[in-house]
Amino acid sequence: MNFIDRISYFLTLFSEHLLISFLAMLIVTVFGVAIGIWVFYKPKARRIIMPTVNFLYTIPSIAMFGLLIPLVGIGLQNALIVLVLYGLLPIVHNTYSGMKEVPYHLVDAAKGLGSTPQQLFRHVYFPLALPSILSGLRITTVMVIALTGLAALIGAGGLGQAIFRGLNTMNTPLIVTGSLGISLFAILGDKFVGTLEKNNNLQRIINRNAQPSQKHFIYLNLGILAALVLMSLVYINPFSKIKDRVITVASKPMSEQYILGEIMSQLIENQTDINVIRQFGIGGGTTNIHPALLSGDLDMYVEYTGTAWMNVLNQQSQLNFEQLQQQYQDNYQLQWLGLLGMNNTYAIAIPQSIATQKQIKTYSDLVRHSVAFDFGAEFEFFERADAYPSLIKVYPFNFAKLHEMDISLRYKAIEEGKVNAIDAFTTDAQIEALDLQVLVDDKHFFPDYEAGIVIREAVLQQYPELKTVLMQLEGKISTESMRKMNYQLEVLKETPKEIAQAFLATLGHKDE
Amino acid sequence: MNNKKTVLTVNNVTFSYDDKVVLKDFSLNIDTGSFVCLTGESGCGKSTLLRLMNGLLIPQQGDININGERLTLANAIDKRRSIGYILQEGALFPHLTVYQNMIYCLTLLNMSPQACQQRIDELLPLVNLSHDLLQQFPDQLSGGQRQRVGIIRGIAHHPAIVLMDEPFSALDPETRESLQDLVKSIHQQTDTTFVMVTHSLSEAEKLGTAIVNM
Helix, strand or coil: CCHHHHHHHHHHHHHHHHHHHHHHHHHHHHHHHHHHHHHHHCHHHHHHHHHHHHHHHHCCHHHHHHHHHHHHCCCHHHHHHHHHHHHHHHHHHHHHHHHHCCCHHHHHHHHHCCCCHHHHHHHHHHHHHHHHHHHHHHHHHHHHHHHHHHHHHHCCCCCHHHHHHHHHCCCHHHHHHHHHHHHHHHHHHHHHHHHHHHHHHHHHHHCCCCCHHHHHHHHHHHHHHHHHHHHHHHHHCHHHHCCCCEEEEECCCCHHHHHHHHHHHHHHHHHCCCEEEEECCCCCCHHHHHHHHHHCCCCEEEEEHHHHHHHHCCCCCCCCHHHHHHHHHHHHCEEEEEEEEEECCEEEEEEHHHHHHHCCCEHHHHHHHHHHCEEEEEHHHHHCCCCHHHHHHHCCCCCCEEEEECHHHHHHHHHCCCCCEEEEECCCHHHHHCCEEECECCCCCCCCCEEEEEEEHHHHHHCCHHHHHHHCCCCCCCHHHHHHHHHHHHCCCCCHHHHHHHHHHHHCCCCC | CCCCCEEEEEEEEEEEECCEEEEEEEEEEEECCCEEEEECCCCCCHHHHHHHHCCCCCCCEEEEEECCEECCCCCHHHHHCCEEEECHHHCCCCCCCHHHHHCHHHHHCCCCHHHHHHHHHHHHHHHCCCHHHHHCCHHHCCHHHHHHHHHHHHHCCCCCEEEEECCCCCCCHHHHHHHHHHHHHHHHHCCCEEEEECCCHHHHHHHCCEEEEC
């Protein structure tokens, strides 16, 4: 990624992060303070509201994002609801306890001097509860800014996107920059609320007894915040997204999906006048993307046939592709636009050198030589009935030794020579990086996970030209070329944008 | 006593907190311009009586009348605006300046800033406070200064009656003495009725025109 690209990528994420957390803070402050005041005056409401607010806080935030998807879909709305519900606790509690702890003799004095209940609230309860409210606000601010980092999982954007993209594509600098950005942001947010709290600045301003220097200090801080919010608004201009001709391309949180999403997006941008919104790295993958397609939040993504049969249609056995297309159309009004050519399924890989030397090409070849191999795989592979236990019934492997290890350690183990055969996914970048040979599943044991474009029928009706444009990709991305592109992303640290550009150039579709 | 008008009457009042009876069938007439001191053991109901007089508490039986009008929950806030209230150590609002505390009752009555300023200028010499203190906050004052501010707050709106709940109890003897003199002189210069709760009989004897031992 060149410097300008990188800067503009992070500026976008920062702007999104600022706007999401600012909006959430605005809502949570208004609601939190209002609820806190309400429960102070209404003991009956308090008995229901306080446990509810406590309960909301105990729901793991990731689960809450997921639980809301069937109700409000993915994106900003979902993120805001979670942030607000989650941020309520400190503000509601501190508002309530701040009011409760106003000294009785002051309430007595104000009442005795003739204050109405409204005046009592305005002159005594609220200003005296303010320090407590502000310290609650401080906690909520830090929490909301940090939690906004997770909003990227449901496609709401923000600095979390950099972290998740980094995690999914093995890009450590992205993870570090995203994390540091969020920390810095949280510290600044905390400092900002701190300025309202310090020297009772806000309390003094509300009571009209602030020193001019206090006023100037607070107005300066508010001005900086307002300017940042305004600049972010102008920079990402969320209103411009409400265009007539627009399509939302989604991807799962894995390397090849970022690349494929980018290839589809650029192809559409290059050859049509449709505007593309990229919603890449949606947390939970199919589980969250498929419902979002049905609700119309997302328009298209790349799915795998095996996942479609098993996880979407809930069928154990796979029928042919035409039947898959038919069922998608009948059940979901979604279309499969052909298959890309690649098959990202389970595989067994061995070092290229051994494969050449012993002339091992297929699983059946490996059976004959299996006593010379130490096989390493993740715990799940040995455990699942449809994996190793079934595999050895079809291919009677007799490995010298079996090594159970964490999924992330398999490639490390084969690199260091601790094992010399592992299970793999066919498009893994490390196969390329470590010069491994993927063996051919000659008896076709593993199900197919062929990649294809799934798109909403309504979108195709709206933009009929899309079909021809996207069908150009049919059969053009082989398992090997996908593996190479994953290698470019994960090992050579090229960006999905660059990789997609290069790929489309070979297809003959240069940027205009 | 001369044939003075009665400003406040307590008629056969009974008041209890939950099951504990604090006042039973209690009656009292207070004349305009008098200085009534309520004394007695702690728990005898003297503070309760004071809070009944400005409607912070409403009696279970009997009634309180101010200028012939019965004090009820509905008119209590209205009535309180013609009553001053001075508490122990002033009970000043810590988030308001000295000046804002002084004009608290005037702002409740929506008086103009000029009128407020004028009234405070009038009162400051009376309590021996300098102008410099006006923009300070209560925690920057001494105990005696705080109570002087509390006194101004209690009388600024020209109340007909001023209720005081142990106003000098937390002060050192010297300050207490000077404040007693101050209140006495204010009482003598105005026609305001004072009702003060105190546990000190000597204070009651010094200030009171009538002492009610409860």
